[in-house]
Amino acid sequence: MPVVNRIADFAEDMKTWRQHLHTIPELSFDLPQTAAYVADRLREFGVDELHEGIAQTGMVAIINGQGSGPTIGLRADMDALPIAEETGADYASGHAGKMHACGHDGHTSMLLGAAKYLVETRNFRGRVALIFQPAEEDGGGAGVMVEEGIMDRFDIGQVYGIHNVPNLPVGDFVTTSGALMAAVDEFHINIQGVGGHGAMPHETNDPVVAACGIVQAIQTIVSRNHYTQQDLVVSVTQIHTGSTDNVIPDTAYINGTVRTFDASVQAMVMRRMQEVVAGQAASYGVEAKLDYELGYPATTNDAEKSAFAVDVAREISGTDKVDPEGGREMGAEDFSYMLQARPGAYLFLGQGDGAGLHHPKYNFNDEIAPIGASFFARLVERAQPLS
Template sequence: MLHNDPIARLTPEVVAWRHHIHANPELGFQEVETARFVAEKLRSFGLEVQEGIGGTGVVGTLRAGSGKRAIGLRAELDALPVIERTGLPYASKTEGVMHACGHDGHSAMLLGAAKLLSEAPDFDGTVHFIFQPAEENEGGSMKMIEAGLFERFPVEAVYAVHNWPGVPFGTIAARAGAQMAAVDNFELRFSGLGAHVAMPHLGDDPILAAGAFIQSVQRIVSRAVDPQTPIVVSLTQVHGGNVGNIVPKEIWLQGTCRFFDPALSDLCERLIGEIADGVAASHGVSAILDYKRGYPPVINTAEAAALAARAAAAAVGPDNVSTEFKPSLGCEDFAFMIRAAGGCYAWIGAGEVGPGEGLHGGRYVFNDAIVPHVLRYWQSLVAGALPKVAP
């Protein structure tokens, strides 16, 4: 019966924690109160707790039995600079900041797993519950790694989940190999003399150069890469000029590249530079490129992915587990942790959503009904990774 099911009993408490975190969002590396809330809960469950790792990161450690093996489970603390438009009773109290990606749910569910496992430690070994700052664009996982995360808390693999709107509710998806893309970002400036619009011959026109670049750079996707290789090159910002009758001296562009093959990072940097220089030379302006390498691809290791699939089957049933699907060209800084320690990143199906209600939107609403699925998944994963040895 439900009242005898510890996960059913725990779920309302986890949802309440999620609503509290949602109402009090904090941006990357500013998650002071969120980290304090997490640390206090972990201590109340009897875990060893270390704070301030890589900024505002928190690690809670739970040991059971005499086993020497250890794994890590990770969730994110940070919110986004998004104006909330949900109208929920627990909506963000901080104007312009919102948990629009589900990190509030991920943290609350990992706290729930810590409490569940502390009350019934049906495993042999050590679990490190990792709460990382600044997943959104700031690379908080790398900051934790640089601060000695895996030297201080060694693991044989690390695992994470992410709610995934659009994936059928009640399903879990994890695949060996690439699940999320790498991301590189770039900024480009075309500079010249500018001119009065009535006398364009007395100057030059960075706007024309920018327009030519925007068209030409797409040849990377259409002509420089095997068409069966997933890659996206997108321009996301173009700025320049502030007077209606003056051709500006400078145009600034920003863009991003997404791909699964890490070798494409070098190719994109080289070709974007060559295209920019060629366009600049043909238009009589100069080009300065600042190419920034971002998150690597999330590449699940085979053994960890297999363990995750078995745990998912135990949690939601074998028919609701997907291991063969198209990866996403979205990015995720959990890639750094998998690259350092091995592991697996899984999507938790949150069901269908309407326009503007997906991740990073102001009307996004985390589906609290996935909480028991994730608690069972974490419980099964830990039991499978750190099995008790029969006496």
């Protein structure tokens, strides 16, 4: 069974919704225009319940099926990124310095398409909980929605999400049973030295040299402190210090990211980074403070639900276009919080050639919206069949 025929009938509607959302990108939890537009569409469709104001601008819409049964959750993220758009599209961002550079406008339109179909047909038992989430890019909106009790409040038993992937063929699905995406942490190191004249370094405790030493030493955590068959990334991404060529500054700042799958590896990195920072600071005669911040946990698919989602994806796109064990990656996703709360699965959906995610020329391919909407709809109909 390919794309659901009825969903194909309103492909143009999904395109219209998506392109309008593209013109009004908003960030993090502050999505008033986006949330209002989504809520208006859901009311037009005739959802049975609409619960707004969850995690500030998130919402959960309930669609009742025919007869009693469990509740399945489907999630779409709605927030954009602080990037100046360069697509040149006639529906380009109308909000300066903000754009939908990750396709959340497309994810939202796909879930709206599934909602319209499910309201019309109700070819399932129990209920569907449509989760429209803010702050995936920044703030962990999925975690906030879970903390605010959506899983228990709406009795959600399983939950699913998808994300588009540029430069993967249109309609291809990829996922992995178990860990799919990494946990993401960040670290901040503030170094306090004694500055002075660049010609008289002997009168200073140079934080620049200390920063260089710390950065070099941090790299040994990956090369010398962990088992090579366990995935780990430690990347220093910022160093800020100094203001001119002939002044040794007082302070330096280092920032970076850590990506792991295993909690024991994560704990080792935290311990070793503290030891490295303290040891290097002592050796250079400066003070250094490490702030290590835990971020999104690893995104881990339930084995049974992953297999079920793969079967549904094959129904939509064909067996040869679905990779059930495509490997894991070091990117992160706050859908992980929902998968910690309930069993479910997260899949990637190819959208064809084009600029990559988070690029100023990225644009969601509207051709895949009916595919994603059909996947969501068939998940419901097969998980909670009438017969």
